[in-house]
Amino acid sequence: MKLRHGLAALTAAALIASLAACAGDPTGPTAEAGSDTIVVGSAAFGESEILAEIYAGALKAQSIPATTKLDIGAREAYIGAVRDGSVDLFPEYTGNLLQYFDPTATATAPDEVVEALKEVLPDALDVLEPAPGQDKDSLNVTSRFAAENHLSSIEDLVAITGLKLAGNPEFKTRAFGLPGMERIYGFQDVSFTSISDGGGPATLKALTSGKVDVADIYSTTPSISQNHLVTLDDPKDLFAAQNVIPLIRADARTSKVDSVLSAVSAQLTTDDLLELNETFAGDDKPSAERVAAHWLKDNGLA
Structure with missing residues (x-):
């Protein structure tokens, strides 16, 4: 990934992609996603904003209408937004989300955390494929x-x-x-x-x-x-796995949406997260949307 180079070239590319998305065939993937735009939320910190823009950008690249609602606040606030339908999709972290819904949870390994999380999620919410990337x-x-x-x-x-x-x-x-x-x-x-x-x-x-x-x-x-x-190393797994994972309202899911977000997760590594954050905090101060667009382009997702 080469986030630090070529960000300026994204402006024209982003405009073209936006126009192409608006002109998409109504009988294609957009129709499957329904007429409603998917609202992607974020918490009030840079990494969450970038991930929300990555999700939205990947969806729009496949002609699925999407927009972002950034900086919603703490987990209590944005979980409420997903549950009441004002937000459809949110980049989350497996371990913290599990602790939110089950404070007594003891799972720490990545697969165990995801399985435990699926057991305690409310019926109206789902999680999709987790990324290998963690921020713990x-x-x-x-x-x-x-x-x-x-x-x-x-x-x-x-x-x-x-x-x-x-x-x-x-x-x-x-x-x-x-x-x-x-x-x-x-x-x-x-x-x-x-x-x-x-x-x-x-x-x-x-x-x-x-x-x-x-x-x-x-x-x-x-x-x-x-x-x-x-x-410091954590040999006894004090800190549970915190893989990035899409949290989505169950009624916002389609096979196309699931496929797009799973493709994002498959390529999002811990090194990517670190570089995304470094770029966002760099001297150029690019927007979360620009940083996300460059990652999507580098990974063939836009």
């Missing part, structure tokens, strides 16, 4: 702290007394957070700092300044590599 929680330390304490895995942190950890507020109570660290790895007396930015700039500043020793940061966040952080 990860515990990170500075390279200096890792070297000083001989750290390579979460297990190595247990020996550190007075450990200071930063993460989203929910990390304190969710099964994969502090309770899981205590249950699975045997941590005790961890000092927790709540920072509500999803592993963003405030969390990074707390970590690099030494205010905390370790931080929960999503694994495809560009700042991990940009700041030479060390992501």
Whole structure:
């Protein structure tokens, strides 16, 4: 994938593709999808916006009318939007979606998480094929702290007394957070700092300044590599698999829609997610739609 090159050439191509989609044969795939436009939602962060634009762009490339409704908010808000029909399709993450519908779930392996998820979804909702690409929680330390304490895995942190950890507020109570660290790895007396930015700039500043020793940061966040952080291995699977997966209203599905979205999932890797995020956060500041369009073109999906 070469997202950093050729983004400027997409403007004319996007216009042509849009006109072609509007002129599609009404007896073709558009007819199968029905007359309604599929509304693709996103949460309020860059990766979710890009994935929503990828889904919408892939559908439109096959003459299925689609539009996006971005930055809906937290999971509670956008699940409600999918359930009430104001949104038809949403890029989700398998482990977090499972925890939302079943807080007691213990599955961590990718296939197990998907199977468990299918069992607890409400009847009006479905998930399609998951992508191999994941964006999951990860515990990170500075390279200096890792070297000083001989750290390579979460297990190595247990020996550190007075450990200071930063993460989203929910990390304190969710099964994969502090309770899981205590249950699975045997941590005790961890000092927790709540920072509500999803592993963003405030969390990074707390970590690099030494205010905390370790931080929960999503694994495809560009700042991990940009700041030479060390992501600690998770040998006991504290963090469940978080494969990207299309969440869709059951009555919005057709064989054509399913096929298009499954083709997207088949090609979306973790490396792709990281590069998409790096491009989106780069100096050029391209829109989520442009970043998505370039990925679709590179992968023969538009």
